[in-house]
Amino acid sequence: MEPLLGQPLAPEGIDGYHGPHPVGRYAAALREKLRTFAGVCLIGEVSGARLGRGPNVYFELRDPDGAVPCAMWRDEFDRLGLRADDFRDGIEVVAAGSCDYYVGGPSASPRFTFRVRDLRLAGEGDLLARLDRLRRQLAAEGLFEPQKRLRLPALPRTIGVVTAEGSAARRDFLAGLARRSWQGTIVWAYAPVQDRRAAPAIGAAIRELAALGDVEAIVVTRGGGSIADLWAFCDETLCRTVALLPVPVISAVGHEVDRTLIDDVACVCCSTPTHAAEAAVGIDCAHALARVTAVATRMDAAARAALVARARTLAAHSRAPREHVAGHRRDLHQQTRELRAATRRGIASRADSQRRIGSTVISRKLEAARADADARRAALRALAGRLERAGELGAESRAKALRAQGAALEAHDPERALERGYALALDTGGEPLAGAAAVREAGDFELRMAGGSVPARVREESEP
Amino acid sequence: MSARPATYESAVGRLEEIIARLDSGQAGLRETLELCREGKTLIEYAAGELEAVGQGLEELRLDELIARLEAQGPTTE
Numbered sequence: 001m002e003p004l005l006g007q008p009l010a011p012e013g014i015d016g017y018h019g020p021h022p023v024g025r026y027a028a029a030l031r032e033k034l035r036t037f038a039g040v041c042l043i044g045e046v047s048g049a050r051l052g053r054g055p056n057v058y059f060e061l062r063d064p065d066g067a068v069p070c071a072m073w074r075d076e077f078d079r080l081g082l083r084a085d086d087f088r089d090g091i092e093v094v095a096a097g098s099c100d101y102y103v104g105g106p107s108a109s110p111r112f113t114f115r116v117r118d119l120r121l122a123g124e125g126d127l128l129a130r131l132d133r134l135r136r137q138l139a140a141e142g143l144f145e146p147q148k149r150l151r152l153p154a155l156p157r158t159i160g161v162v163t164a165e166g167s168a169a170r171r172d173f174l175a176g177l178a179r180r181s182w183q184g185t186i187v188w189a190y191a192p193v194q195d196r197r198a199a200p201a202i203g204a205a206i207r208e209l210a211a212l213g214d215v216e217a218i219v220v221t222r223g224g225g226s227i228a229d230l231w232a233f234c235d236e237t238l239c240r241t242v243a244l245l246p247v248p249v250i251s252a253v254g255h256e257v258d259r260t261l262i263d264d265v266a267c268v269c270c271s272t273p274t275h276a277a278e279a280a281v282g283i284d285c286a287h288a289l290a291r292v293t294a295v296a297t298r299m300d301a302a303a304r305a306a307l308v309a310r311a312r313t314l315a316a317h318s319r320a321p322r323e324h325v326a327g328h329r330r331d332l333h334q335q336t337r338e339l340r341a342a343t344r345r346g347i348a349s350r351a352d353s354q355r356r357i358g359s360t361v362i363s364r365k366l367e368a369a370r371a372d373a374d375a376r377r378a379a380l381r382a383l384a385g386r387l388e389r390a391g392e393l394g395a396e397s398r399a400k401a402l403r404a405q406g407a408a409l410e411a412h413d414p415e416r417a418l419e420r421g422y423a424l425a426l427d428t429g430g431e432p433l434a435g436a437a438a439v440r441e442a443g444d445f446e447l448r449m450a451g452g453s454v455p456a457r458v459r460e461e462s463e464p
Numbered sequence: 465m466s467a468r469p470a471t472y473e474s475a476v477g478r479l480e481e482i483i484a485r486l487d488s489g490q491a492g493l494r495e496t497l498e499l500c501r502e503g504k505t506l507i508e509y510a511a512g513e514l515e516a517v518g519q520g521l522e523e524l525r526l527d528e529l530i531a532r533l534e535a536q537g538p539t540t541e
Contacts, residue, residue, distance in 0.1 A: 155472040157516050160526070177521070184517035189526035208526055281517075282473075289514045292507055295479055299503045302486040306496035 024103065027110060031101035034112075039098040042068060042114065043122055046091050051077075051084065061095055061114070070095060072116040080119055086129060092122040127227045131234050135261055138236075143243035147267040150248040154282035156216035158185040160209030160247075162202055165190035169221045169252070169273040176277025181286035187215060192232075193222040199235030206238075210247040217248050217280050220262060221273040224255035233260035242266055252276035415450075424448040425456075468505070472513045475506045482506075 013019050019026075044061035051057055057077045060067045087093075097116040104110030121129045138144065163169045165188075177186075189205035192198040202220065209215045220233070220242075232238070233253045239261045242249050248267035252275060253260045263269035270276040418424060425433040426446045433439050440458050447454045469475035482503045485491055491499060 151471075153471060153473070154476075155513055155517060157513075182517050183519060183521045185522040185524060187524045187526050187529060205526060208530060212526075212529070285514055285517055288476075289511070289518065292476075292479075292510045292514065295483060295503070296507045296511075298483065299486075299500050299507065303497060303500035306491075306493050306500075310493045 027101065027103040031103055034099040034101050037099045039096065039117070041094050041096045043092065043094050044068075045089075046087065046093055047089055049087060049089055051087070061093070068114045069112065070097070070116050071100075071113040072097075072119065076117060077119075082119075082121070082129075086121060086132075092124075093119055094122045095119045124227050127231060127234075131227070131261060134234065134236055134239075135264060138239060138243070138261065138265065143240060144264050146243055147245070147249060147265060150246070150267050152248045152250070152267055152279070152282070153216050155285070155288075156184065156280065158187065158212075158214045158216055159280050160187045160189060160206075160212070160215040160218040162189045162191055162205045162209070162218065162220045163222055163273075164193045167193070167222060169223050172273035173219065173221060173252075173277045176274035177281060179274075180278060180281040180284055182277075182281040183285075184281075185214075187212065194225070194229055194232060196232075198232035199238045202232065203235075203238040203241045206241060206245060206249065210245050215247060217250060218245070219250045219252065219273075219276045219280055220266070221252040221276050222254070223273075227260075230254050230260050233262040235261075238262065239265045250276050250279050418448065418450040421450070426453070469509055472510055475510045475513075479503055479506050479510070 011020055042061050044063045044067070047060040047062045047067065049057075049059040055074050056071045057074060059070050059072075061070055095114070095116045096118040097114055100113050100115040102108075102111045102113060120126060161170070161173060163173070170188075187209060189209055191201040191205045193202070206218055206220065209218050222230075222233075224230075227234075230253055233251070242251075242262055243265040249262075249265075250268045250270060251260070251262045251266035252270040252273050253262060255271060259269075268279050270279050424447070425439050425442075426448055427433055427438075427442045428444060428446070430446075433442055433445055439445055442458075444455070444457055447456050469478060482499045485499060486496060
């Protein structure tokens with residue numbers, strides 16, 4: 001807008017108020033004024049924390065009565081060494097700083113802020129931060145390891161327990177031991193477990209229990225509570241005592257979510273007193289006794305079984321030759337039976353075969369014989385016929401020859417000659433006399449002629 | 465013959481080994497008898513340890529114990 005008289009006209013104000021002032025100048029004046037306010041510490045819960053990556057970390061501090069927007073330069077926040085988990089909504093912090101005002105700009109909104117220059121966690125958060133620092137320190141010193149290297153006996157005869165007299169932890173611990181059926185010796189070291197006397201008393205009790213010599217494990221236990229309630233168990237001196245103790249320590253402080261420093265240095269960390277009892281006595285004694293009894297029985301059985309097995313083996317070995325021979329004998333008998341049966345089968349088979357063959361041969365021979373007999377019979381008959389015919393012919397022939405011979409013979413018969421007039425001289429004996437000399441010699445002789453014989457005598461009267 | 469076991473757990477551990485060996489059926493007669501002899505010793509030890517914590521819970525107070533020890537005075541040699 002163009003000023004009417006070459007210079008800007010001062011706008012009219014409002015009665016009763018200064019100005020009007022340009023707002024930017026007023027904002028700057030306001031920032032300067034606010035910055036003159038004294039630095040203070042505020043305590044409240046963090047809300048709306050925005051860590052981001054910009055040059056500022058923003059959050060609000062609240063309590064039931066109000067809130068203040070806060071900002072902290074990134075580098076100053078980082079120097080606090082807080083982890084993201086430490087700085088979260090709901091935690092209580094103490095913030096040191098002073099008022100500031102961002103005047104804004106053409107495109108940035110103005111904003112009042114409490115510029116935080118330093119900050120620490122308050123209450124539990126503070127304790128946790130201190131605990132974290134102490135934990136890192138002891139860890140760096142290697143004090144978490146010595147107890148871990150100790151051997152926790154599975155079946156201690158004597159257990160030392162540090163706890164509050166009449167506490168629920170004591171009752172729970174006893175219940176845990178009962179579940180293990182453990183009935184050894186407990187040395188109770190009662191000590192305060194919460195106030196400022198607690199840490200030194202607990203430390204002294206632990207040392208004295210360890211000094212007894214018979215105590216094989218020490219349990220330190222109490223029920224749950226806030227970190228402030230459990231703070232005695234984060235005591236540096238106590239934790240160093242535990243870390244270097246030659247007797248294993250079982251810690252069971254608070255509940256499962258609580259973790260005190262003694263849990264880190266102890267040999268074993270348990271969530272409850274009951275669990276601590278089960279850690280202190282690693283076995284169920286009743287079950288173990290039954291198991292040992294069963295093992296003893298089993299061992300006896302194994303030894304007996306081994307002996308019996310060996311005896312059986314030996315007996316088997318001693319029987320072996322006899323059984324071997326018996327076996328052979330059985331085999332032999334069997335083979336003999338089979339042989340006999342086979343022989344019978346063979347003989348029968350052969351006999352049958354031979355019978356079949358014989359029958360065939362015989363029948364064939366019979367037929368041949370019959371045929372031969374028939375042939376012979378026919379031949380015989382033919383021969384007989386021939387013989388008969390030959391006989392007939394022979395008889396006739398012989399009769400004829402006979403007749404011829406008879407005729408011839410008859411022709412030579414002396415009788416025939418006698419009939420024709422010849423005479424036969426016979427000696428007295430009837431023998432023929434063949435010549436005249438025989439007749440002379442005989443002197444007397446007989447003349448046989450047809451019709452009869454005539455005695456005759458030689459007469460020698462005239463010699464020629 | 466093995467030495468007396470150092471702890472209950474070592475005794476039980478060795479017993480488990482022995483049982484496993486016996487169950488394998490690979491041990492000969494002599495080894496079986498030796499294992500059983502060793503096992504018997506271990507069993508006696510383990511049973512003794514269990515018996516020691518099975519006779520009834522004994523509860524002592526550290527302060528009373530210390531007082532008693534202090535009353536007895538230092539032991540003289």
